[in-house]
Amino acid sequence: MTTINAKAYAAQSPTSSLAATTIRRRVPTETDVQIEILFCGVCHSDLHFARNEWGFTQYPAVPGHEIVGRVTAIGGGVKKFKLGDTVGVGCLVDSCRTCPDCRAGLEQFCSDMTMTYGSTDKHLNAPTLGGYAQSIVVTEDFVLRMPANLDLAAAAPLLCAGITTYSPLRHWKVGSGQKVGIVGLGGLGHMGVKFARAFGAHVVLFTTSPGKVADGKRLGAHEVIVSTDAAQMAAQANTFDFILDAVSATHDINAYLNLLKRDGNLTLVGAPEKPLSVAAFPLIFRRRSFSGSLIGGLPETQEMLDFCGKHNITCDIEMIRMDEINTAYERMLKSDVKYRFVIDMASLKS
Ligand code: NAP
Ligand code: ZN
Ligand code: ZN
Numbered sequence: 001m002t003t004i005n006a007k008a009y010a011a012q013s014p015t016s017s018l019a020a021t022t023i024r025r026r027v028p029t030e031t032d033v034q035i036e037i038l039f040c041g042v043c044h045s046d047l048h049f050a051r052n053e054w055g056f057t058q059y060p061a062v063p064g065h066e067i068v069g070r071v072t073a074i075g076g077g078v079k080k081f082k083l084g085d086t087v088g089v090g091c092l093v094d095s096c097r098t099c100p101d102c103r104a105g106l107e108q109f110c111s112d113m114t115m116t117y118g119s120t121d122k123h124l125n126a127p128t129l130g131g132y133a134q135s136i137v138v139t140e141d142f143v144l145r146m147p148a149n150l151d152l153a154a155a156a157p158l159l160c161a162g163i164t165t166y167s168p169l170r171h172w173k174v175g176s177g178q179k180v181g182i183v184g185l186g187g188l189g190h191m192g193v194k195f196a197r198a199f200g201a202h203v204v205l206f207t208t209s210p211g212k213v214a215d216g217k218r219l220g221a222h223e224v225i226v227s228t229d230a231a232q233m234a235a236q237a238n239t240f241d242f243i244l245d246a247v248s249a250t251h252d253i254n255a256y257l258n259l260l261k262r263d264g265n266l267t268l269v270g271a272p273e274k275p276l277s278v279a280a281f282p283l284i285f286r287r288r289s290f291s292g293s294l295i296g297g298l299p300e301t302q303e304m305l306d307f308c309g310k311h312n313i314t315c316d317i318e319m320i321r322m323d324e325i326n327t328a329y330e331r332m333l334k335s336d337v338k339y340r341f342v343i344d345m346a347s348l349k350s
Contacts, residue, residue: 001026001027001123001124002026003024003025003027003124004025004027004135005022005023005024005025006022006023006024006025006133006134006135007020007021007022007133007348007349008020008022008023008062008129008132008133008348009021009062009132009133009322009348010023010059010060010061010129010132011050011051011059011060011061011063012059013059014051014052014057015051017326018050018325018329020322020323020348021062023062023129023133024124024126025135025136025137026124026137027137028073028074028075028137029075029123030075030076030077031075031077031139031140031141032074032075032078032137032138032139032140033071033073033074033075033078033081033087033137033138033139033140033143034071034072034135034136034137035067035069035070035071035072035087035089035135035136035143036134036135037067037068037069037133037134037136037345038068038069038152038344038346039067039068039069039152039153039156039342039344039345040064040066040067040068040131040132040156040342040343040345041066041156041159041161041187041315041340041341041342041343042064042066042187042320042325042328042329042332042340042341042342043063043065043066043157043160043161043187044186044187044188044248044332045063045065045160045271046063046064046065046132046329047063047329047332047333048248048271048273049061049063049117049118050063053273054273056118057118058127061117061127062129062131062132063117063130063131063132064116064117064130064131064133064343065091065115065116065117065131065159065160066090066131066156066157066158066159066160066161067088067090067131067136067156067159068087068088068146068152068153068156068159069086069135069136069345070084070085070086070087071083071085071086071087072135079140080140080143081140081143085145086148087143087144087145087146088143088144088145088146088158088305089116089131089138089142089143089144089159090116090144090160091108091115091159091160091295092107092108092115092116092298093114093115093116093119093128093136093138093142094113094114094138094142095107095110095112095113095114095142096110096111096112096113097141099111099112104297105297105298105299105300106297107142107297107298108294108295108296108297109297114128115128116128116130116131116136117129117130132322133345133348134345134348134349141298142298144159144298144301144302144305145302146305147305147306147308147309147310149309149312150308150314151314153317153342154314154315154316154342155305155308155314156315156342157191157315157340157342158191158304158305158308158314158315159301160295161187161190161191161315161340162195162304162305162308162315163295163301163304164188164191164246164293164295164296165182165192165195165244165246166191166195166296166300166304166307167295167304168244168267168269168293169195169199169242169244170300171293172242172265172267174199174201174241174242175199175200175201176199176200176201177200178201178202178242179201179204179239179240179241180201180202180203180204180240180241180243180244181203181204181205181206181236181240181242181243181256181259182196182204182205182206182221182244182246183206183227183243183244183245183247183256183270184206184207184208184245184246184247184248185205185207185209185212185216185219185339186246186248186335186337186339187337187339187340188246188269188270189205189207189246190315190316190339190340191315192244192246193205193216193219193220193221194220194313195313196220197220197221198220198307198311198313201242202222203220203221203222203223204221204222204223204224204225204236204240205221205223205225206225206256207224207225207226207227208226208227208228208335209226210226212224215338215339219316219339227255233255233259236259237258238258238261238262238286239259239261240259240260240261240264241260241261241264241265242260242264242266242267243259243260243264243265243266243267244266244267245266245267245268245270246269246270247270247272248271248272249270249272250272250273250274250275250276251272251276253266253268253276253277253278253290254277254278254279254282257278257279257282257283257290258282260286260288261286262286262287262288263286263287263288263289264286264289265288265289265291266288266289266290266291267291267292267293268291268292268293269292269294315339315340315342316339316340317339317341317342318337318338318341318342319341319342319343319344320341320342320343320344321343321347322343322344322345322347322348323347325343328341
């Protein structure tokens, strides 16, 4: 298969910093869209992946799955996009298209889905490489339309942080009359707060960072609880309909299960490296449930983007240059990100 070279940033091992490299992208086939990447968000999953914290990373590893850019070439059979369109690519670049999950528009659960990074590229028979790069080529069915009214850089993190919080809040029918908790004010958490508020819920943010209380309220939380304060936590017991946990590290999940009402649900989207320990009593008392959620399928991702366009919802971002990525990772590990780093990909060219 013919390929073209693209500049990118890659990790060469679990312990090496990310550095400049050159990768191969396929020349667009009949149904492909070639995208010049303008901005790419920095998800905590990128860090887990670059450092092989989940155990399946192949090197060189190019992270990045909050991709926005401009269409620079299309295959002859492409129907939905034309040259110059502004488009997005999230965590998925392909799936089998025929299984029950794919037919239901839940491609994220397809056992043959291709992730933007961390999968095998069916065309090149090599690991897929993500969005810390100049360009990407994706089959048109996995390319999203970006709402024209949104700032493109601030919309980039919608492609993962946005859909990962939107989807479980919709699935569990979060809305007015409900008390909803969001745990962790990082990239995912800050979008969880914005969506839960937009859906009409009473929103309570839980943070370990006292310095984020004012921001939590500005972003839409009605109440902000500093989770290290036992008295503040105790006062919230048995009052929540739903809690979304977006914490990137191991923490005490039982403390949050205890805050649910009868039949309340806690959904985990955070993906810590090590297992969480779940005690029986917080679950069996009050018939509470504990579940998980993975990004969202293509139809729901487009629905989320359109919802954000309609309601003018974007992410609070800090723009960085590509060569600042290693510092950004260190700051993310210290919970010092307000509230998503986005790489200006023009900095990769210079
Ligand atoms: P992030 O921006 O780094 O935010 C994580 C937040 O968690 C921090 O800002 C901090 O918030 C809190 N936190 C960090 N360490 C903590 C600790 N030891 N104890 C308690 N709280 C802690 O990360 P992100 O990009 O939002 O991603 C969050 C997690 O979701 C990651 O594990 C990521 O891999 C995962 N993820 C999952 C999916 C999915 O489909 N399920 C999709 C994307 C990402 P406070 O300062 O407010 O406490
Ligand atoms: Zn992500
Ligand atoms: Zn499938």
